[in-house]
Amino acid sequence: MDAIDEKIIAELTRNARISHAELASRVPLSRNAVRQRIERLERQGLIAGYTIVRAGEDADDVVSALVLVYRQDRMRGGDVLAALKLIPEVVICEILSGDFDIMVRLEATSxxxxxxIWEDIAQMPGVRDTVTALSLSRVVSRPRGGQGRAA
Incomplete structure (x- = not known):
């Protein structure tokens, strides 16, 4: 990755929907050259959709936790799900089988x-119990889809 790639990623970080033409006016390349570099960065996994993925940066700035939630009534517990959708730090919310019926992944700044957030979830009407685990380190982090290309 060279300085131009860094500039492209910086611009996309500011505005992931910037046009190739506008981006080309900000870096010393043609629109077509910008498009080709973006496609290469996508193939390399540095750009995934509209999300910029930069390994090693800001990884320590996020506190991740899993909250397992047991609702009082699984069949009529839609209010809990609706409330969880409103919390911006909830990055994953899945309904599970087994003892706990909701798994929530939080990514917060502290x-x-x-x-x-855990206190808010535990006090929600319809929540019977929670178990929370903090993430100590991330061993695997794959972009959505999980299917890598063979080199």
Missing amino acids: LERVRD
């Missing part, structure tokens, strides 16, 4: 924010 441990205090995780605690606040």
